[in-house]
Amino acid sequence: MSDQASLRRRLKELLIERLKFEDLTPDDIGDDEPLFQGGLGLDSIDALEIVVMLESEFGVKVKNEAAARGAFRSIASLAELVEERTGVEQIKTS
Amino acid sequence: MTYSPSSWLDFLPHQIPFRAASAARRVDEKTMEGLYICSADDGLFEGVVPISMIFEAMAQLGGGVAFAESKSQGWLSAIDDASVDAVLEAGDIVHLRVELEASFGRIFRFRGFGFRQELEFARAKFYLAEPLGGSL
Numbered sequence: 645m646s647d648q649a650s651l652r653r654r655l656k657e658l659l660i661e662r663l664k665f666e667d668l669t670p671d672d673i674g675d676d677e678p679l680f681q682g683g684l685g686l687d688s689i690d691a692l693e694i695v696v697m698l699e700s701e702f703g704v705k706v707k708n709e710a711a712a713r714g715a716f717r718s719i720a721s722l723a724e725l726v727e728e729r730t731g732v733e734q735i736k737t738s
Numbered sequence: 739m740t741y742s743p744s745s746w747l748d749f750l751p752h753q754i755p756f757r758a759a760s761a762a763r764r765v766d767e768k769t770m771e772g773l774y775i776c777s778a779d780d781g782l783f784e785g786v787v788p789i790s791m792i793f794e795a796m797a798q799l800g801g802g803v804a805f806a807e808s809k810s811q812g813w814l815s816a817i818d819d820a821s822v823d824a825v826l827e828a829g830d831i832v833h834l835r836v837e838l839e840a841s842f843g844r845i846f847r848f849r850g851f852g853f854r855q856e857l858e859f860a861r862a863k864f865y866l867a868e869p870l871g872g873s874l
Contacts, residue, residue: 689816689865692842709843 652723659719662697663690675720691716704729746770751801751811758795759834762802768838770799776830787826792834792860793817796850800836804846804866812868815845820862830854844868
């Protein structure tokens with residue numbers, strides 16, 4: 645599995661754990677599936693939990709809603725944000 | 739600026755007759771403590787105080803942290819991981835402590851604890867939301 649695929653899978657696992665999606669597995673969430681507005685149907689409380697998760701797991705801080713708007717679109721865009729801020733190699737070894 | 743416990747009550751989003759806390763004290767920028775006095779007017783069910791009043795009081799104290807500066811009002815949006823180990827009766831005095839854990843945009847996540855006779859008997863994670871424009 646590539647670094648990018650590993651990161652995306654890890655993000656899916658964290659979302660399921662943090663948001664308590666007990667009936668979902670990582671394979672149920674598409675990389676480009678919308679997280680909000682349809683798709684998984686997340687809400688603003690879930691957005692806060694994603695912000696907390698990104699900071700605690702990856703050290704990535706999201707300053708405001710404007711910064712989150714694009715990055716929180718899907719698992720793929722979340723992974724891009726983490727890659728951009730940390731680099732996949734750092735995540736792989738942490 | 740310092741505030742007396744009575745003046746901190748003025749920062750809560752609810753006031754009499756809807757205010758649940760009888761005292762409040764801002765410990766630091768993320769923490770508020772308060773008292774809830776169980777009374778015979780609490781809508782007792784077979785002599786038991788509804789525990790929902792304790793969580794409501796926690797949320798109102800959280801509002802005193804989240805909305806103290808903006809003076810806005812907000813909603814109790816969600817409660818999670820709530821548990822209670824005791825039954826409350828009229829005359830019990832509950833010490834409440836709420837701590838702001840995280841916030842993003844207009845959503846605030848708190849952890850709240852209830853103590854009776856210095857023993858923790860209730861705890862919950864809860865979320866407050868500030869409406870667009872700052873008031874309901």
